[in-house]
Amino acid sequence: MDPSTGDVVGMLKARRQGGGGLGVLLAALRGFGPEYQRMITEHDRWHGTRPLQVTTTTWTREQQLMVPAANSRFHSDGWTPQDRRTALHLLAELPHPENSATVAELVLKAMDGQPALPGPTGNTPALLTWRDGHGLLGESTVPRPAALHLRYLWLVAQHLRACSGAEALLDWIDQRAQSLDDLGLLRRLQGRTVRPRAAHPAEAPAPQPCWTSGAAVLIGVSSYTHLPDVPSIRNNLDDLAALLTAPEFGIPEDRVKVIADPANDMEIHDVIEDLVEQVDPSHGAFLLYYAGHGRSHPENGRLLLSLTGSRQHRAHSYWAFDKIRDHISECGLPIRLVLLDSCYSGSALDTLSGLTDSSIAIRGTYVMTSSGPTEPSAVTAGRNTAFTAGLLTVLRDGVATAGPVLDAETVYEAIRTYCANRNLPHPDRQIRYDGDRIPLMPNRAHHPQESR
Known part of the structure; x- marks a missing residue:
């Protein structure tokens, strides 16, 4: 069957041993x-x-x-x-x-x-x-x-x-x-089974103002010239973009840019620069997401992120995370969230220092990684990679023990639990200037008791 159209284009015949018959379970x-x-x-x-x-x-x-x-x-x-x-x-x-x-x-x-x-x-x-x-x-x-x-x-x-x-x-x-x-x-x-109906459209939870005036760049490398392909990363980009532009999260569609299979880092930095200029500098938030193969630099241990042409033992063919650190630190925005879904992504921690001026670092920076500095990240056979599947699940389902709004630290702890229950690598994170308090979206699992 042609996967794109559903048309039957060929036939597979199998003969079972003992008893004959044609068929495949x-x-x-x-x-x-x-x-x-x-x-x-x-x-x-x-x-x-x-x-x-x-x-x-x-x-x-x-x-x-x-x-x-x-x-x-x-x-x-x-x-x-x-x-x-x-x-x-x-x-x-x-x-x-x-x-x-x-x-x-x-x-x-x-x-x-x-x-x-x-x-x-x-x-x-x-x-x-x-x-x-x-x-x-x-x-x-x-x-x-x-x-x-x-x-x-x-x-x-x-x-x-x-x-x-x-x-x-x-x-x-x-x-x-x-x-x-x-x-x-x-x-x-x-x-x-029967879903609860909202009493009035006005009661629907509103998105956070920092995101309605913010932006996001989603970067994913699913196809490689020299490294193994990761097809599920394309799904990561599609699903995360759909969630970020949904009414509950609220980032305008024209300020969510997806960069699939970049060949060089300059095209990424150009997109980041254009988007940063569109974010409200007083309270707008900026999100950067990356998914792809990663490795540690053989000499200094710094995180290297792959591009489509990266080679296994050629550090120069990768995108150094230090360049992201410098770019985001210099952008001047008060709220910055970095999500890294790659092997050894914990190597990025302790490198994103940010500016120290108190007027700039009002709420700060939060970096969340899919694994520690010496661990690979699991890739599932399902629709998404393991860490991103946990991220999407927590944001979609909410956290029953949390308040009406999910913040960065609550989401991180819920993803840790998600990964631990499935024997996946434990994610890690780094907080700067109260970055753990960055609000993300309304908590769908929060159900306040109705007044009697």
Whole structure:
């Protein structure tokens, strides 16, 4: 199947030993990683656009005809083939999960802590798409109720609620939940599934003024001439740009610049210079994000960041972080946030000193790195690299124990917990002039008690 169009362009034939037959288990296809993700997404998108009522035979229609009361749009508490088709189509419109652990975690929550499959968890195949989690719920000798599937879909939508596709999924979940015949089950489901509606648009949390008057540069190197490619870094740039320009974060789109696969550092510094001039010098914030291969300088231990043409043992072919330090220190802006997702990124710490004039360093600088100075950073097989997946998860989901606004230090501590729970390298950070208090965005997990 062509990943970009969904067209079938070839056929794979496999003969199973003992018993014959043609076919390939879907779980086996997951070994293709990103190609499987793209193929199965286009598959579900295509099928989701086909008419439900057709005169010709389709697999979904034939399955649906075997369901009692199949002529009704929804079949009460049972999960029908049409339900599955619609759910998979809506899931295909969402970004891929950051890793298998996230999908497994949401399945476990939907099951109220009960394992979806009997036996050791290590027997579960890799879960590369939200569809795989949905399929895991179907692995049972007893048909599971619609409520269980809706809980899982709701958890996915909440996990990705900054994405436009999540809104359509939530709308369908609300509609499908209303058809349940068991009122007790409906009430329990609604307690977890039907989303809260804002009382008035004016009550929506507002973005921080420092970001509505600020700017961001997102740099990522996913394709290399001499080093291994990291395709997920392209997704990092897309997802982070979408989050920063969302209404809750509030950076204007024309002040978020994405630099993908830069060949030299001068083009990066030119973009930084242009953006800095557009930031309000009194209270505007500036964010710089980098993702790519990194290494320490063999002589002084300073951090070196890769460009598309960097070579493994040629320090001169890299971009020295000291140049970023000098540029950001001299820009004169009061709020500066640096996020580095690269191996040995902790080598950057203790180098970004900034200006010492108190009128300039009002709130200061915060540097967050994906690993320590002597550690590599993990690269996942999912949509994003590990550190950026944690960053996006914390910003999207919020922190239940924090206040109404997430600041830099709260986000850092939450990412540390995220990484520790998944045995990933521990991130690190450096604070200058109260940089830990830099506000980022409203905390989506903060729910103040309503007045009685």
